[in-house]
Amino acid sequence: MKCGFCGRHFTPAEAAEKEPCGRCLRGCQKSYCPYCSYGNPMIPGFLDRWVKNKDKKE
Amino acid sequence: MASQNKAPKGDRKVILVGNPNVGKSVLFNALTGAYTVVSNYPGTSVAVARGHCEINGQRYEILDTPGMYSLLPITEEERVAREMLLLEDAHAVIHVLDARNIERMLPMTLQLIEAGLPVILLVNILDEAERSGMSIDIPLLQEKLGIPVVGGAMRSKRGLKEVRQAIAECGDDDLPSFGYSSDLEKDIAKVTDTLTGDYRLDLRALALLLLQKDDEILALVSDREGDNFEQVQQAAAETAFEHRFDLHLRISLERKRVCKGLLAETVRQPENRRLRFADRLSAWTTNPWTGFPLLILVLYFGIYQFVGKFGAGVLVNLCEGSLFENFLNPLAISLIDRFVPWYWLRELVVGEYGIFTLGVRYAVALVLPIVGTFFLTFSVIEDVGYFPRLAMLVDRVFKKIGLNGRAVIPMVLGFGCDTMATMVTRTLETVRERVLVTLLLALAIPCSAQLGVILGLLSGVPGALLVWTVCIVLIFLLVGFLSAQVLPGERPMFYMELPPMRLPQFHNVLVKTMTRMQWYFLEIFPLFIIASVLLWAGKMTGALEWLVRGMTPVMGMLGLPEEASAAFIFGFFRRDFGAAGLYDLQEAGLLTPVQLTVAAVTMTLFVPCIAQFLMMKKERGWKVSLGIFLFVTVLAFSVGWSLNIFLLFTGILS
Numbered sequence: 001m002k003c004g005f006c007g008r009h010f011t012p013a014e015a016a017e018k019e020p021c022g023r024c025l026r027g028c029q030k031s032y033c034p035y036c037s038y039g040n041p042m043i044p045g046f047l048d049r050w051v052k053n054k055d056k057k058e
Numbered sequence: 059m060a061s062q063n064k065a066p067k068g069d070r071k072v073i074l075v076g077n078p079n080v081g082k083s084v085l086f087n088a089l090t091g092a093y094t095v096v097s098n099y100p101g102t103s104v105a106v107a108r109g110h111c112e113i114n115g116q117r118y119e120i121l122d123t124p125g126m127y128s129l130l131p132i133t134e135e136e137r138v139a140r141e142m143l144l145l146e147d148a149h150a151v152i153h154v155l156d157a158r159n160i161e162r163m164l165p166m167t168l169q170l171i172e173a174g175l176p177v178i179l180l181v182n183i184l185d186e187a188e189r190s191g192m193s194i195d196i197p198l199l200q201e202k203l204g205i206p207v208v209g210g211a212m213r214s215k216r217g218l219k220e221v222r223q224a225i226a227e228c229g230d231d232d233l234p235s236f237g238y239s240s241d242l243e244k245d246i247a248k249v250t251d252t253l254t255g256d257y258r259l260d261l262r263a264l265a266l267l268l269l270q271k272d273d274e275i276l277a278l279v280s281d282r283e284g285d286n287f288e289q290v291q292q293a294a295a296e297t298a299f300e301h302r303f304d305l306h307l308r309i310s311l312e313r314k315r316v317c318k319g320l321l322a323e324t325v326r327q328p329e330n331r332r333l334r335f336a337d338r339l340s341a342w343t344t345n346p347w348t349g350f351p352l353l354i355l356v357l358y359f360g361i362y363q364f365v366g367k368f369g370a371g372v373l374v375n376l377c378e379g380s381l382f383e384n385f386l387n388p389l390a391i392s393l394i395d396r397f398v399p400w401y402w403l404r405e406l407v408v409g410e411y412g413i414f415t416l417g418v419r420y421a422v423a424l425v426l427p428i429v430g431t432f433f434l435t436f437s438v439i440e441d442v443g444y445f446p447r448l449a450m451l452v453d454r455v456f457k458k459i460g461l462n463g464r465a466v467i468p469m470v471l472g473f474g475c476d477t478m479a480t481m482v483t484r485t486l487e488t489v490r491e492r493v494l495v496t497l498l499l500a501l502a503i504p505c506s507a508q509l510g511v512i513l514g515l516l517s518g519v520p521g522a523l524l525v526w527t528v529c530i531v532l533i534f535l536l537v538g539f540l541s542a543q544v545l546p547g548e549r550p551m552f553y554m555e556l557p558p559m560r561l562p563q564f565h566n567v568l569v570k571t572m573t574r575m576q577w578y579f580l581e582i583f584p585l586f587i588i589a590s591v592l593l594w595a596g597k598m599t600g601a602l603e604w605l606v607r608g609m610t611p612v613m614g615m616l617g618l619p620e621e622a623s624a625a626f627i628f629g630f631f632r633r634d635f636g637a638a639g640l641y642d643l644q645e646a647g648l649l650t651p652v653q654l655t656v657a658a659v660t661m662t663l664f665v666p667c668i669a670q671f672l673m674m675k676k677e678r679g680w681k682v683s684l685g686i687f688l689f690v691t692v693l694a695f696s697v698g699w700s701l702n703i704f705l706l707f708t709g710i711l712s
């Protein structure tokens with residue numbers, strides 16, 4: 001995925017490990033960019049597939 | 059200089075490097091054909107492909123590395139790629155880049171050359187670049203760079219022959235060097251002068267990496283230098299300290315400057331007005347003189363007009379006024395009245411603090427339209443690429459006035475709500491530092507979404523919004539001041555290459571907005587329901603009345619009506635819940651602008667909400683967290699109290 005802050009690409013496996021802050025009841029639900037540690041929203045499955053389809057078409 | 063041992067024991071090695079997605083693997087396949095081996099790099103989980111090819115009767119081993127963004131590695135893949143460059147004895151290193159992004163990727167070519175590696179530059183994907191009207195003078199670029207440069211499109215094998223030839227001809231030519239500004243060169247020399255060991259990497263590159271506090275390089279140097287290491291480290295530390303904040307940025311800017319010069323004559327972009335406008339706009343956003351007016355414009359239209367007027371005004375009126383007040387609430391109430399004989403259950407569902415009339419209504423009719431519009435704005439701004447520029451602007455300005463902007467931006471931009479928590483767990487040495495950081499944590503404004511809700515709700519009263527904004531800015535400055543006390547000389551977080559600015563992509567924005575809204579809604583909905591049940595229980599048992607009565611004198615001190623205590627109790631669950639309560643009061647005509655402002659500011663400052671308090675307790679223990687809770691509460695109410703007096707005294711807002 002592409003980081004919304006620094007624009008670099010990373011895979012979910014590379015996302016930086018972060019300890020949950022404890023403020024979010026259901027966990028922070030973000031994948032943190034390993035380069036700048038921006039919290040990108042974790043896109044749920046159905047929306048993700050939609051994005052991928054779009055990307056393929058492009 | 060690097061002891062490039064060119065006498066091949068086995069095959070000569072050729073390493074392919076470059077950013078992700080530039081065609082390294084395509085080149086690899088074109089060079090090697092079918093006979094390739096993919097295996098994990100020793101000691102890692104990163105797969106590396108090796109293959110062979112023969113040029114003019116000489117066998118070469120080709121290594122395909124994982125993509126990397128710079129010689130300063132961050133991910134494991136980048137680490138492996140760099141290790142291969144440092145440890146494998148390369149006959150040639152082919153830097154593959156995407157012609158369309160040559161300006162962004164060329165700095166790494168400089169880094170590689172600087173490292174003393176035998177670099178061949180492949181300007182790939184030239185087909186696409188040419189299709190968009192770009193043209194690159196490859197021979198001129200070669201002349202200027204002083205290394206072999208090949209242009210091509212590996213997918214169609216264009217330029218493959220030249221690449222093979224360049225590999226065969228790769229010799230011991232002296233590598234060019236690019237001068238940086240004289241003071242940077244002086245700093246580099248200070249470090250290289252102390253180095254005495256034997257390295258494969260060029261001393262200048264080594265010095266640059268040392269200055270940027272690269273741990274692996276430090277270990278390597280410590281190994282090679284022996285007794286002399288202390289001296290090297292001292293020289294590097296001193297120089298790095300003098301420039302603590304901006305060394306990274308400076309080096310990267312210098313490289314960019316060199317690249318700009320190199321590309322000025324060699325690359326012809328299509329006459330594209332939008333492109334050049336984007337560049338100019340980008341420069342405006344990070345310059346304090348133009349950046350702040352731009353920020354204010356963004357806030358005015360994006361937040362005030364769209365979130366405040368449209369979201370909190372039009373949409374909320376529609377949902378809350380038309381849908382709930384006129385339709386759903388009366389319907390629910392009449393249904394319940396007809397079929398439910400028990401008072402307590404009627405209260406639980408549709409009472410003053412009913413699950414439906416309070417919890418659901420607040421979540422669906424008040425908060426959702428506001429966060430929806432807020433997240434839409436947020437996602438558009440994010441997709442345009444404005445955030446890194448905003449971060450740079452704030453960082454610059456804060457630095458100028460001696461504050462530290464690092465703590466502020468993360469709070470607002472949703473850099474993980476845990477940024478502060480990470481700061482706390484960092485090894486802080488003195489008690490003073492620990493207390494300051496924990497205080498920051500407590501003062502820290504939770505997240506952009508909650509701020510957005512408060513902001514949206516206040517937009518109906520422009521003066522209140524303005525005063526509230528000023529207060530928040532003051533808090534930001536305070537946080538910046540406190541963190542400058544705690545974290546001096548930290549490596550800057552915002553050293554970065556700015557990604558290009560562009561028009562927002564519709565489906566990107568839509569997907570991100572929906573994702574954020576879903577997350578937020580699922581986050582608050584249960585909380586709002588639980589809160590209304592608790593409030594109901596409080597009302598039923600009389601505990602709530604007791605609490606409200608207890609708070610009345612405090613409300614009086616702030617100049618607020620008794621009814622406001624309920625909103626503050628909501629606020630303890632979450633600030634946005636409390637803000638919704640204030641909005642309700644304001645709609646009912648129970649609050650004057652002064653009262654609304656005082657309440658909103660106090661509430662924004664007040665309470666680390668329950669979840670935050672519990673976390674603080676976990677990390678710091680009861681005593682400290684209670685202490686901080688008391689401190690923040692007293693602080694919040696004192697600020698509210700003084701603000702009330704100030705506003706009444708000056709007559710602002712009345």
Ligand SMILES: Nc1nc2c(ncn2[C@@H]2O[C@H](COP(=O)(O)OP(=O)(O)OP(=O)(O)O)[C@@H](O)[C@H]2O)c(=O)[nH]1
Nearest residue numbers: 078079080081082083084124125183186211212213
């Ligand atoms: N138009 C065009 N596309 C190319 C060319 N070379 C590669 N590509 C495309 O670029 C994409 C990335 O190619 P890869 O070879 O996988 O990139 P890589 O550099 O190995 O990427 P990582 O392994 O992620 O570091 C593929 O979709 C290729 O088809 C080219 O010359 N022209």
Ligand SMILES: [Mg+2]
Nearest residue numbers: 082083122123
């Ligand atoms: Mg690859």
Ligand SMILES: [Zn+2]
Nearest residue numbers: 003006033036
């Ligand atoms: Zn990032």
Ligand SMILES: [Zn+2]
Nearest residue numbers: 021024028475
């Ligand atoms: Zn969180």
